[in-house]
Amino acid sequence: MFSEYTTAELVSIFAMQGFAGLILFSVFVLMALGLAIIFGQMGVINMAHGEFMILGAYVTYLISNLFSEYMPALFSIYFFIAMIAAFFTAGALGAFVEWAMIRHLYKRPLDTLLATWGLSLIMQQLYRTVFGAREVGVSLPDWLMGSIPMTDTIDIPINGLFVMGLTIVISISVYLLMFKSRWGGQVRAVVQNRPMAGAVGINTEKSDRMTFALGCAIAGVAGSAFTMIGSTGPTAGQLYIVDTFLVVVFGGAQSLLGTIASAFTISQAQSTMEFFLSGSMAKVLTLLVVVGILMLRPQGLFALKIRH
Amino acid sequence: MSKTTLRAFMPRQDLISFVVLAVVIFIVMPLCTDIFRLNLIGKYLTYAFVAVGLVLCWGYGGILSLGQGVFFGLGGYCMAMFLKLEASTPEATKIQSTPGIPDFMDWNQLTELPWFWEPFHSLPFTLVAVLVVPTIFAYIIGVAMFKRRVGGVYFAIITQAVASILTILIIGQQGYTGGVNGITDLRTLLGWDIRTDSAKYVLYFVNGILLFACLLFAQFVRKSKLGRILLAMREREDRVRFSGYDVSNFKTFVFCMGAAFSAIGGAMFTLQVGFMSPSFVGIVPSIELVIFCAVGGRMSIIGAVYGTLLINWAKTTFSESFPELWLFAMGALFIGVVMAFPSGLAGLYQTHAKPWVDKALSKLLSQRESTNSNSPVTAD
Helix, strand or coil, X not given: CCCCCCHHHHHHHHHHHHHHHHHHHHXXXXXXXXXXXXXXXXXXXXXXXXXXXXXXXXXXXXXXXXXXXXXXXXXXXXXXXXXXXXXXXXXXXXXXXXXXXXXXHCCCHHHHHHHXXXXXXXXXXXXHHHHCCCCECCCCCHHHCCEEECCCCCEEEHHHHHHHHHHHHHHHHHHHHHHCCHHHHHHHHHHHCHHHHHHCCCCHHHHHHHHXXXXXXXXXXXXXXXXXXXXXXXXXXHHHXXXXXXXXXXXXXXXXXXXXXXXXXXXXXXXXXXHHCXXXXXXXXXXXXXXXXXXXXXXXXXXXXXXX | CCHHHHHHHCCHHXXXXXXXXXXXXXXXXXXXXXXXXXXXXXXXXXXXXXXXXXXXXXXXXXXXXXXXXXXXXXXXXHHHHHHHHHHCCCCCCCCCCCCCCCHHHHHCCCCCCCHHHHHHHCHHHHHHHHHHHHHHHHHHHHHHHHCCCCCHHHHHHHHHHHHXXXXXXXXXXXXXXXXXXXXXXXXXXCCEECCCHHHHHHHHHHHHHHHHHHHHHHHHHHHCHHHHHHHHHHHCHHHHHHCCCCHHHHHHHHHHHHHHHHHHHHHHHHHHHCCECHHHCCHHHHHHHHHHXXXXXXXXXXXXXXXXXXXXXXXHHHHHHCHHHHHHHHHHHHHHHHHCXXXXXXXXXXXXXXHHHHHHHHHHHHHHHHHHHHCCCCCC
C-alpha cells in the first residue's frame, strides 16, 4: 500500500494526518477532561456531556453573531469572551442539573446514565427548536484563518494550533486545580471517603456540585473550541459521546494523565489509518482494538492502585 | 411436575398476570384492531423480547447492557439474509448485471455472493444461526468481561462501544450488508408470501406464542435457584463469590439468554415488518430498549411487555401529531421513571392497584371455596 507514494509524499502524509490527529486529540482531551472529572471522580455517567459541549458551541455562535452585528470593531477578540461565556453557561447549567437530578442518584450510578440520557434528548430537541435542525457555522476572525506553510506540501492551519494551545492551557489548569489547590484536595477526599471527608468539615454536597459544574463547564469550552474546526448541529454531541467515554475508560477512569495519553493514542491511530482505509473502517478498527485491550486490562492503561 | 413445584414455579399472582397478558395479546388485540394496527403491535412485541431479557440481565443480574440492539439486529439480519436470498432468484433479478445475487450487491459492483451469505440458502441453518450467532457473540463478550470482573458502568460502556462498532461496520460495508438502507424488499418465506394479510395474522400469533415461550422460560429462571443467586449477586457479589459460586458463569448465562431472546425478537421483527436496517442496532435503539424495560418495571417480566407496548403506542400516536413534543416527552419519561418510579409500571401496580385486586380476588376465591365446601366431598 505504500509503494505508490514517494518517501517525501509519505512524510507529508504522515505529518498532515498526524496534525489532523492532533486536532482530533485536542477535542478529545477537552471533552474527556470534563468527563474524567465527573465520571472518574464522582462515578456519575453523564450521557448529556456531548450536549453540554454543544451548548458551548451554540453560545459561541450567538456571541459571534452579536459581535459581528453590534461591535464589529471588537470582532477579532470575540472568541475569548465567547469561551468565558461558554464556560460559565455550561457550568451554571451543570450546577443546576446536579442540584435537580444527579444528587438524588449518587447511590445508583447506572441510573444516572438513563436520567442523563433523558436530559440529552431534551437538550437536543431544545436546540432543534431554538436554532433549527440545520448545522450552523461560526465565522472566524482574520487572525485565526489561514495556515503556516512548513514545506511545499505541509501546511499547518492556525486555528488548529490555537485549539491545541487552548487544550494545553486547560489541561494544565485542571491539573493544578485538582492536584495542587485546596479545593482539589477536598474533592479527592470526598471521592475517596465521603463520610470521613464530611466528618473533617468538608461540605461534601457543595464539593459534588462544584465538581459536576466544573466538568460541564470544561465541556462548554470544548464546544466553543469545536466551532473553529467543524459546524454545530443539534445532534453533534451524540457523535462524540461513545468515543469520549472510551477515551476516559481506556486511560483509566481516575487518572487525568491516562485520559490524555489514551486520547492521544486513539486519535493518532484513527487519523493515520483514515488515510489508508475508509473512514468507517479506521474507526471500527480503532474501537475494536480499544475494546480488545479493555477486555485484557479492564481498569484501563493508567489505573490508580487503590483498594475498593 | 408435582403440584407444589408447579406452585413454586408459578405462584397464583403470577399465573393471573400471565393469563391476563395472554388474553390481551391473543384475544383482545386481534379482535379490537385491524390488520395494520395488529401488525404494528406485533412489531412492538418483538421489542418486548429484548425487554424481557433485560429484566433478567439488568433487574435480576444487575448487569446493564447498552448493546441489546446488537443481538436484536444480528437475529434480524440472519433472518433477512435468508429471505433476501429467496427473493433474489435469477428470474426476479434478471435485469441486474449479475442475476441471482441480492440487488444491493449488484449496485455495489459485487459479482458473486460473499462466502458468509452462502449457508443462508438453507432455512434450518438460518433458524439455528438466528439463535446461535448472537448467543456466541454474547458468550464471547460475557466471558471476556465477567471472568475479569468487569461489571456495572464499565460493562455498559463497552457494550455501547460494541453497538457503535457494529453499526459503523454495517453502514460501511454496503456491498455485504445493504448499508444504511439495510436489507429491504423481502417477500416470501419458503414460497409463502409474508406480505399478505393472512400471513401477517399467522406471524402475529407465532410471535405471541414465541414471546410466551420466552416469558415462561424467564419465569422458570426467576423462580429457580439461579434467579435467587442472580439476586444475591446483584446485592453482594463478593459474598456470593466467597460462598463458592463462580459468579461469572451465572452472569454469562443470563447475558447469553438475554441475547438469545433479543435475537428471536429480531428475527420475528424482520418477518413481520419485511426489512432489517442498522437503525435497530446502534446505541440509540439499544438505550430505548432499556427504557422500555425500565418503564415496565425492571423486576417484572410481564411489566416489561406492558411497558414496551405502552411506550411504543404512545410514540406512534404522539409522534404522528407532535413530532417535536415527543422527544421532550421521551426525555422527561427517562428522567421521571428513574427518579420517581424506579420500579416502573409494575411497581405502581404493586403499591396502588394490587391491594385492591387482592381484596377482590380473595372475596371471589372465598366465595368459590364456600360453594365448594357445600358440594359433596369426593375422596381424592
